[in-house]
Amino acid sequence: MIELTRVSKEYPRRGAALRDISFQVGKGEFAFLTGHSGSGKSTTLRLIHMSEKPSRGRIRVAGYDSERISPREIWKVRRRVGFVFQDFRLLPGRTALENVAFALEVTGTPGKLIVPKAQRLLSQVGLAPKAGALVNELSGGEQQRVAVARALANEPVILLADEPTGNLDERATKGIVDLFFQLNAMGMAVLMATHDLELMRRRSHARVLELDEGRLVFDSANPDDSGPDSPTGRAS
Amino acid sequence: MxxxxxxxxxxxxxxxxxxxxxxxxxxxxxxxxxxxxxxxxxxxxxxxxLEERVEVVAYLRDDVRTEEIELAVAELREIPEVRGVEYVSKDRALEDARAEFPDFQQVFADLEVNPLPASLEVELQAGSRTEENVDRIAQVASAFPFVEEVTYGEEWVDRxxxxxxxxxxxxxxxxxxxxxxxxxxxxxxxxxxxxxxxxxxxxxxxxxxxxxxxxxxxxxxxxxxxxxxxxxxxxxxxxxxxxxxxxxxxxxxxxxxxxxxxxxxxxxxxxxxxxxxxxxxxxxxx
Structure with a gap:
């Protein structure tokens, strides 16, 4: 489903953001991607989403290969990979329904199916009663649910989440993580970046990938390969 | 929409x-x-x-014979860019001058000999009134031995x-x-x-x-x-x-x-x- 092979990413000013990392996330798998700020979590997710190209190495996502795909075809990857962010990235001044409908409309859903499907997606994330509310009037947890509903618009097989609970209180965090696990139980692969160790402890059955200064230092699926000072290793 | x-x-x-x-x-x-x-x-x-007024005028010597004029008219008419050729006799040239310059009636009346030459007025086809065509037709007309002078307003055509x-x-x-x-x-x-x-x-x-x-x-x-x-x-x-x-x-x-x-x-x-x-x-x- 997701396969990174010896991937490195360098930026002209910042230097190396990722150094020779390799891992796979299989179909229906749930994995936390953790590490300190600047460790390369967001860069990894952007590369998987093909928002950027790796400097070296190869990424395969849902059957698409970073070395072979043309820029004109990137949209095909994006429809197979949902993405949610810490800051929700919703369109202010529009309702929850309109935000989800927007994603459906711009990806070619026939006009008469847009509203029913948007309503169904909001129901799926438990937000049907707030469909008509402006997103800027919703709580953080509710806004993140709208973002998840939007990410599900194209029925993706992979969900990427970049610190999705970073702006949420404990209760909202639990609600969102529960939602991710529900989606995962339905067969969706989930890769969630977080540095919330407590969250990972509570979900100890999930796989953990840890980055440190752009290197993959721990993978709970292959614990023998993890470094001796792995913070997550200490946590688990 | x-x-x-x-x-x-x-x-x-x-x-x-x-x-x-x-x-x-x-x-x-x-x-x-x-x-x-x-x-x-x-x-x-x-x-x-203005272009419509572009025409080539060949002034003829007084001793030109009628058959020479007919021959020249026929030859000029064969040029594809030529729409028509009109022969203006000495008498008609004087008549035209009288009509065109009424203030000089007395001058014309005092004339003992008609000083105006006969001429061939060559009109060009619309769309063919280019510098090159005008030049070429003027050269053809000049080549006749009985043609004294050819004018086509070179300066203003060029301008x-x-x-x-x-x-x-x-x-x-x-x-x-x-x-x-x-x-x-x-x-x-x-x-x-x-x-x-x-x-x-x-x-x-x-x-x-x-x-x-x-x-x-x-x-x-x-x-x-x-x-x-x-x-x-x-x-x-x-x-x-x-x-x-x-x-x-x-x-x-x-x-x-x-x-x-x-x-x-x-x-x-x-x-x-x-x-x-x-x-x-x-x-x-x-």
Missing amino acids: SYALREALAAFRRAPVLTGLASAMVGMALYVVGLFGLVAYNLQTSLAL LFTLRRIGALTALIVGTAFAVVAALIIGTALRIAIFARRDEIYIMRLVGAKDAFVRRPFLLEGALAGLLGGALALALTWLTFRGVDSFLFTIAWIPAAWAGAGVAVAVVFGVAASSLAVRRHLREVT
């Missing part, structure tokens, strides 16, 4: 001052092109009238054609300059529109909208700006025409096909300019 059209119209509704200003600037740029069209059309019409070339070149240079300005204005307006909608564009790409879909509203916006600008330019050109025609001197309005083509070109131009701008500025929204 499609998403692209709705968004293109919404751009005008969301920022009416900005988009209106952009259209107005495009309109002003195209107005200058329109004025050039008006001037060019009237210049062309005037030049065409006429030079004027025409200068007019065409000026219109091309100024038109191109203003087209570049209009393209820059459309590009700037679209850059602002893209910046204003960067969140939407970002989300469109995030969820997998095709690039063509992302671009379409902006191309339509360019087409609308071109259409509005073209219509504004046409209206301003017409008002100018009415003003000049009513208060200064009589001029002709450009043909409807020119006006239609002008607006169509403005629309195509708007789309082309926005296409370039969108390609360039969409990269800034990642």
Whole structure:
């Protein structure tokens, strides 16, 4: 489903953001991607989403290969990979329904199916009663649910989440993580970046990938390969 | 209504001052092109009238024989660019002069001998009155031994054609300059529109909208700006025409096909300019 092979990413000013990392996330798998700020979590997710190209190495996502795909075809990857962010990235001044409908409309859903499907997606994330509310009037947890509903618009097989609970209180965090696990139980692969160790402890059955200064230092699926000072290793 | 059209119209509704200003600037740029069209059309019409007067006159020696004249007329008529050849006898030349210059009646009455030569007036086909043709026919006429002199107003024919070339070149240079300005204005307006909608564009790409879909509203916006600008330019050109025609001197309005083509070109131009701008500025929204 997701396969990174010896991937490195360098930026002209910042230097190396990722150094020779390799891992796979299989179909229906749930994995936390953790590490300190600047460790390369967001860069990894952007590369998987093909928002950027790796400097070296190869990424395969849902059957698409970073070395072979043309820029004109990137949209095909994006429809197979949902993405949610810490800051929700919703369109202010529009309702929850309109935000989800927007994603459906711009990806070619026939006009008469847009509203029913948007309503169904909001129901799926438990937000049907707030469909008509402006997103800027919703709580953080509710806004993140709208973002998840939007990410599900194209029925993706992979969900990427970049610190999705970073702006949420404990209760909202639990609600969102529960939602991710529900989606995962339905067969969706989930890769969630977080540095919330407590969250990972509570979900100890999930796989953990840890980055440190752009290197993959721990993978709970292959614990023998993890470094001796792995913070997550200490946590688990 | 499609998403692209709705968004293109919404751009005008969301920022009416900005988009209106952009259209107005495009309109002003195209107005200058329109004025050039008006001037060019009237210049062309005037030049065409002047061109009609281009003819080659071969003055004949007094001792020319009738059969020689008939032979020359036949030979000149065989040239494809020649519409007709008229023989003007000495007597008719004097008659014409009397009619043309009534103030000199006494001078003509005192003449003992008719001093005016007979001539062959060679008229050219419409569309064939070029410098080269006039020169060539003048050379053919000069070659007859009984022809004393050939005139075709060399100086003013040369000036006429030079004027025409200068007019065409000026219109091309100024038109191109203003087209570049209009393209820059459309590009700037679209850059602002893209910046204003960067969140939407970002989300469109995030969820997998095709690039063509992302671009379409902006191309339509360019087409609308071109259409509005073209219509504004046409209206301003017409008002100018009415003003000049009513208060200064009589001029002709450009043909409807020119006006239609002008607006169509403005629309195509708007789309082309926005296409370039969108390609360039969409990269800034990642």
